[in-house]
Each structure stands twice: as C-alpha cells, then as structure tokens.
Amino acid sequence: MSGIVSYLVFFLIQALVFAVVCLGLNLQWGYTGLFNIGVSGFYLVGAYAFALLCGPAHARIVGGLHLPFxxxxxxxxxxxxxxxxxxxxxxxxxxxxxxxxxxxxxxTTLQLIALNANALTGGSRGLTDIPRPLPGLVDGVFSRNLLLLGLMIVIVIVLYAALEAMVRSPWGRVLKAIREDEQAAASLGKNAFSYRLQSFVIGSAVMGLGGALYASFIGYISPEDFMPILTFQIWSMLIVGGSGNNKGAMLGAVLMWAVWTLSGSAAQALLPATMQIKGGAAQIILIGLVLMVVLVLRPRGLIGEEAVVSHGAELDATASVP
Known part of the structure; x- marks a missing residue:
C-alpha cells in the first residue's frame, strides 16, 4: 500500500510540473494563437538555469552558486x-x-548546446546534486516528495490565479482580439507585435518555471530529458484538455500523463522482453489515438474555451424575451 501511495505522489508531482508548462503554452497558443513548437527548449533553459544557480559547485562546470530555491x-x-x-x-x-x-x-539547437557545452551543462553526463526545496526540513524520500507535492500544489494554484487574472483583464482581452483578427485589433490602435511578444515571453517564462521545478524534483538533468518528443507530449496535453481554458490545460496534463505512464507500465508487463524496446513507439501511437478520439468527439477539448457574452448582448437578449 505504501508503494502505491509513494508512486501516486511521484505521479502527481510530475503531472503538476507538466501542468505548469501547459499553462505557459496555453497563454501562447490558447489565448494569443502563437504556434510554439519549441516547448522543450524553454523547459530546458529553465531546468539548467535552476541547476546552475542553486546546485553545488563542481570543478568541471561553470555555475554551482548554491543560491536559495x-x-x-x-x-x-x-x-x-x-x-x-x-x-x-x-x-x-x-x-x-x-x-x-x-x-x-x-x-533542437538548445538541446544540442546542452549536449556539447560540457563546461556549462556537463554534456551528456548532465548535472547532479540539484537541491530540493527546504533541505533538511524533513527526512526520508517519501516525506521529501510529500513536502514537494504540497509546494507544487501551492505554486500551481498561485500560477493559475495569476494567469486567470491576466487573461480576464483588458490585457487578456486584447490577446484574444489579436488571435481572432489581428488587423481589426490593430485598427483599434493596439500594437499587435508588442502584445504577441509579451505573451510569448511570459508563456516561455512559465515553461522555464516548469523546467526548474522538474530539476528540483528529480535532482538530476541531462540533455536526454529534453528530447523533441516532450513538445509533442505537452501539445497533446493541451489539445486534449482544451486550449483557451486554463482548467483544461491542467486537466489535460494530468490525464495525458496518466495515459503515458500507464501505457508504459502495460508495455513492460505485457510485451515480451524482445519487444519492450518498442514500448515507446506504442506509447506514441496510443497518444495519437487518444488525440484522434478527442478531436472527433470534442474538437475543442474536454474543457474548451468558455464563451464570453458581452453585457450589451445580454441586455439585447433580455429585451427580446416577451
């Protein structure tokens, strides 16, 4: 029983990390229409930046400043x-x-830099001994993971509330206007380039936050953690959950990570040893099938973008009722 609980805690922490990254992508694509296929790169930058800032000093790399979490x-x-x-x-x-x-x-370029810049990233060996938050507060792997899970929940709630406030503000409404009709937004005096750049930078910064949380959770990172397949995973999470809706982005992250992990476990349990090397391909095929089913049954995702009715439209509808 304790093993199941430990695995559930591990699963939820990783799912919340992906939820953070999905929220960043949702700001870019769901609210602004920015087609970012380099999610893994910004995730990588955040992870390595955290490791270099907070990790211990190593003789073979630059960084290791041991700064606070x-x-x-x-x-x-x-x-x-x-x-x-x-x-x-x-x-x-x-x-x-x-x-x-x-x-x-x-x-792709950032991953290659991480693979070859040995003095900065440790190369293929990666970076180790990345510290957990609040070191020394609790003992034991399970207790540390439980503490990290609580911290992750707080971070996700705060991030969700902040992004909700942003997208429901006049700034967020401009982003949606640019997404729907950039020329119309520009005709109203809105600098579309400036707003798109702001959305792109903020969304990527949120992805970097997800990378930092991942590095702190695992304690070790290498270039193999940031393969292009990661971008496919994040996009599938957002599409299934529903772009343009922060709740959908988080739900999609949890559900698709469950599909990914359960399919991997099933492949190990059911496939013969000679076929298990192809388990990763089976996982990708399954993710693709889930995407197809969701797009057919619910094209806007499980929790699609909420329809917004203006106050004037509400008054018109009320007036038309006999």
Missing part, C-alpha cells in the same frame, strides 16, 4: 523569458508558420 525559480523564468525575447523580436512580425519553424529549430 526562490532565487533559482525566478532566475529560471528570467532566463527562459530572455531567450523567448531574443527569438520573438525577429519572428513575431512574420506569419505564424515562421514562428513554428524557428521555435522547433531553437528547441
């Missing part, structure tokens, strides 16, 4: 946001497909 989280968001700003300046004025091409290239 909160400083590492903020630093990871700033690092991912700066990368997004540099990428967004030349690309967000172009068509959406150019952003997709650039971001997928950036994601």
């Amino acid at each position: 909160v400083v590492g989280l903020v630093g990871s968001m700033v690092a991912a946001g700066v990368v997004a700003f540099v990428v967004g300046i030349p690309t967000l004025r172009l068509r959406e497909d150019y952003l997709a091409i650039v971001t997928i290239g950036i994601g």
Whole structure:
C-alpha cells in the first residue's frame, strides 16, 4: 500500500510540473494563437538555469552558486523569458508558420548546446546534486516528495490565479482580439507585435518555471530529458484538455500523463522482453489515438474555451424575451 501511495505522489508531482508548462503554452497558443513548437527548449533553459544557480559547485562546470530555491525559480523564468525575447523580436512580425519553424529549430539547437557545452551543462553526463526545496526540513524520500507535492500544489494554484487574472483583464482581452483578427485589433490602435511578444515571453517564462521545478524534483538533468518528443507530449496535453481554458490545460496534463505512464507500465508487463524496446513507439501511437478520439468527439477539448457574452448582448437578449 505504501508503494502505491509513494508512486501516486511521484505521479502527481510530475503531472503538476507538466501542468505548469501547459499553462505557459496555453497563454501562447490558447489565448494569443502563437504556434510554439519549441516547448522543450524553454523547459530546458529553465531546468539548467535552476541547476546552475542553486546546485553545488563542481570543478568541471561553470555555475554551482548554491543560491536559495526562490532565487533559482525566478532566475529560471528570467532566463527562459530572455531567450523567448531574443527569438520573438525577429519572428513575431512574420506569419505564424515562421514562428513554428524557428521555435522547433531553437528547441533542437538548445538541446544540442546542452549536449556539447560540457563546461556549462556537463554534456551528456548532465548535472547532479540539484537541491530540493527546504533541505533538511524533513527526512526520508517519501516525506521529501510529500513536502514537494504540497509546494507544487501551492505554486500551481498561485500560477493559475495569476494567469486567470491576466487573461480576464483588458490585457487578456486584447490577446484574444489579436488571435481572432489581428488587423481589426490593430485598427483599434493596439500594437499587435508588442502584445504577441509579451505573451510569448511570459508563456516561455512559465515553461522555464516548469523546467526548474522538474530539476528540483528529480535532482538530476541531462540533455536526454529534453528530447523533441516532450513538445509533442505537452501539445497533446493541451489539445486534449482544451486550449483557451486554463482548467483544461491542467486537466489535460494530468490525464495525458496518466495515459503515458500507464501505457508504459502495460508495455513492460505485457510485451515480451524482445519487444519492450518498442514500448515507446506504442506509447506514441496510443497518444495519437487518444488525440484522434478527442478531436472527433470534442474538437475543442474536454474543457474548451468558455464563451464570453458581452453585457450589451445580454441586455439585447433580455429585451427580446416577451
């Protein structure tokens, strides 16, 4: 029984990490229409920034500043946001497909840099001894994971509340207007490029936060943790949950991570040893099937974007009732 509880805690922590990343992608795609296929790259930047800021000093790498946990989280968001700003300046004025091409290239490039910049990232060996939050407060792996789960829940709630306030504000309504009709928004005096850049930077910073939380949870990162398949996973979570709805983004993260982990366990249990090497391919096929079913039955996702009715429309509807 204790093993099941321990695994459930582990599962929920990782699911909440993905929920954070999905919230960042939802701000970009769900509310602004920015097609970012480089999610794994910004996730990577956040993870490595946290490891270099908060990890212990190593003779073979630069960094290891051993800074406080909160400083590492903020630093990871700033690092991912700066990368997004540099990428967004030349690309967000172009068509959406150019952003997709650039971001997928950036994601791959950042992973290759992490693989080869041994003095900064540890290369293929990765970075170890990444500290957990509040070290020394509790003893035992389960107690530390339980503490981290509680902290993750608080972070996700605060992040959700902050993003909800942002997208329901006039700023968020401008993002939706740009998503629906950029020319109409520009005709009303809104600088579409500026708003798109803000959304891109903030969303990427949130992805960087997810990377930092992952690094702190696992305690070890390597370039293999940030393969392009990660971007596919995050997108599938958002599509299934429902883009344009922060609740849907979080729900999709939990559900699709459950599908991924359960299918992996089933492959190990059911497939012969000679076939288990292909279990990863079976997982991807299953994710694709789930996507197809959801898109057919609920094209807007399990919890799609909420329809917003203006106050004037409500008055008109009321007046038309006899």
